[in-house]
Amino acid sequence: xxxxxxxxxxxxxxxxxxxxxxxxIVWVSLKVSxxxxxxxSLMGVPLGFLIAYGSFKGKRILIICLNTMLALPTxxxxxxxxxxxxxxxxxxxxxxxxxxxxxxxxxxxxxxPIVATLTIAAISRIxxxxxxxxxxxxxxxxxxxxxxxxxxxxxxxxxxxxxFGRVIAExxxxxxxxxxxxxxxxxxxTAMALEYDKGEFILAAxxxxxxxxxxxxxxxxxxxxxxxxRT
Amino acid sequence: MLYVLSKITRxxxxxxxxxxxxxxxxxxxxxxxxxxxxAGKTTLLNILGFLEVPATGxxxxxxxxxxxxxxxxxxLRKEVVMIAQHPILFTGTVYKNxxxxxxxxxxxxxxxxxxxxxxLELVGMSNFVQAQAHRLSGGxxxxxxxxxxxxxxxxxxxxxxxxxxxxxxxxxxxxxxxKQINEQRKIxxxxxxHYMYQVSSLAHHTFSLDYGKLVTPQAxxxxx
Numbered sequence: 001x002x003x004x005x006x007x008x009x010x011x012x013x014x015x016x017x018x019x020x021x022x023x024x025i026v027w028v029s030l031k032v033s034x035x036x037x038x039x040x041s042l043m044g045v046p047l048g049f050l051i052a053y054g055s056f057k058g059k060r061i062l063i064i065c066l067n068t069m070l071a072l073p074t075x076x077x078x079x080x081x082x083x084x085x086x087x088x089x090x091x092x093x094x095x096x097x098x099x100x101x102x103x104x105x106x107x108x109x110x111x112x113p114i115v116a117t118l119t120i121a122a123i124s125r126i127x128x129x130x131x132x133x134x135x136x137x138x139x140x141x142x143x144x145x146x147x148x149x150x151x152x153x154x155x156x157x158x159x160x161x162x163x164f165g166r167v168i169a170e171x172x173x174x175x176x177x178x179x180x181x182x183x184x185x186x187x188x189x190t191a192m193a194l195e196y197d198k199g200e201f202i203l204a205a206x207x208x209x210x211x212x213x214x215x216x217x218x219x220x221x222x223x224x225x226x227x228x229x230r231t
Numbered sequence: 232m233l234y235v236l237s238k239i240t241r242x243x244x245x246x247x248x249x250x251x252x253x254x255x256x257x258x259x260x261x262x263x264x265x266x267x268x269x270a271g272k273t274t275l276l277n278i279l280g281f282l283e284v285p286a287t288g289x290x291x292x293x294x295x296x297x298x299x300x301x302x303x304x305x306x307l308r309k310e311v312v313m314i315a316q317h318p319i320l321f322t323g324t325v326y327k328n329x330x331x332x333x334x335x336x337x338x339x340x341x342x343x344x345x346x347x348x349x350x351l352e353l354v355g356m357s358n359f360v361q362a363q364a365h366r367l368s369g370g371x372x373x374x375x376x377x378x379x380x381x382x383x384x385x386x387x388x389x390x391x392x393x394x395x396x397x398x399x400x401x402x403x404x405x406x407x408x409x410k411q412i413n414e415q416r417k418i419x420x421x422x423x424x425h426y427m428y429q430v431s432s433l434a435h436h437t438f439s440l441d442y443g444k445l446v447t448p449q450a451x452x453x454x455x
Contacts, residue, residue: 127319129315129317129318129319130319130321132282132313132315133315133318133319133321134331135282135305135308136280136282136308136311136312136313136380137308137312137331137332137335137379137380137383138305138308138309138332138335138336138383139331139335140305141301143335147321150321150322151321151322
């Protein structure tokens with residue numbers, strides 16, 4: 001117990017002293033997670049929308065496959081991407097291994113199914129009457145799709161936030177593809193794992209606090225935005 | 232004739248929910264569509280509103296055979312508007328809701344403002360222009376849905392139980408509006424109802440459906 005309280009107090013002091021190492025790690029984490037969430041959203045939201053809105057053969061199988069991919073362990077994704085980006089592999093010449101780009105690729109694979117499946121859920125929850133109302137008022141397929149998208153926007157934003165929450169807290173991909181290089185690919189979670197290995201809990205606790213505060217802040221902004229739009 | 236439906240059937244799975252050998256609808260009249268729950272009234276309105284395609288049969292609309300391709304139906308939908316039994320309003324203001332159909336028709340901003348003002352006044356909702364749609368009561372929602380439909384100046388208005396779940400005051404307001412728009416704009420109206428007093432006070436003709444079949448093959452007429 002003493003260890004925990006001592007570590008927490010020291011961690012808070014470390015954060016309040018604006019330690020450059022802590023903020024460099026936080027910046028790398030935010031940058032990598034932000035970019036991967038952006039790309040995953042750009043692909044996952046339209047994918048989820050098309051699957052939910054369209055009717056085609058194999059739709060159910062596709063949804064089952066996406067749901068299955070939700071359970072993919074980060075180390076499996078790390079291994080999979082590693083087999084493509086390691087020096088002697090097909091993309092080896094691009095020199096991606098142990099770079100932020102490699103982490104981004106792995107993280108996109110991790111959260112693309114999250115964004116897509118949660119978008120499918122958000123679209124599927126929209127009342128059928130919205131589609132029918134838009135159609136009877138003369139809307140074409142694209143305009144009707146826009147109505148559905150607009151009505152589902154909070155669910156879609158929630159999907160993106162959930163994906164960001166997943167990706168900022170993952171450790172396997174960042175460790176395997178980033179290599180935990182200080183100042184370059186060291187993220188909050190890989191730094192925490194390293195500090196734990198060293199038996200140093202202060203930096204790990206400081207990063208843990210920042211991670212929780214960030215998560216709380218993102219949710220706060222989302223709820224504030226949601227509340228304002230609905231009033 | 233505005234509509235002529237011949238040998239129309241509609242099936243859900245193996246169940247035939249609509250089987251109409253002949254139905255004629257005249258322009259500028261008000262029709263009441265009667266029948267017990269599950270008789271096929273809503274399905275018939277969906278077909279008349281070009282929202283559903285019949286399994287078999289032909290529809291003549293304005294003396295032209297309806298082509299059931301999506302692009303053709305979409306054009307026809309610009310003339311026929313249906314108001315559901317429990318209408319739903321889009322998220323946003325009343326103004327945005329009424330504006331929706333007008334924007335689709337590429338009507339200028341200035342003209343849109345005039346039309347929205349006029350139609351909201353017609354249904355007695357002028358004071359709610361900037362109100363959030365999801366905060367309206369059932370009666371107010373019904374009236375805004377009516378304004379949204381009327382704003383696009385339809386040839387035909389199809390109303391699925393337009394006064395169900397409304398109090399007496401709102402029922403009277405909706406009925407009066409329907410009567411007024413029929414008289415002033417010559418809009419053809421078909422509405423479903425379970426209330427006989429509405430049929431006698433509003434409809435020029437009535438159709439009755441039972442198990443998907445027309446009980447009165449030719450429209451029964453009322454003289455007001």
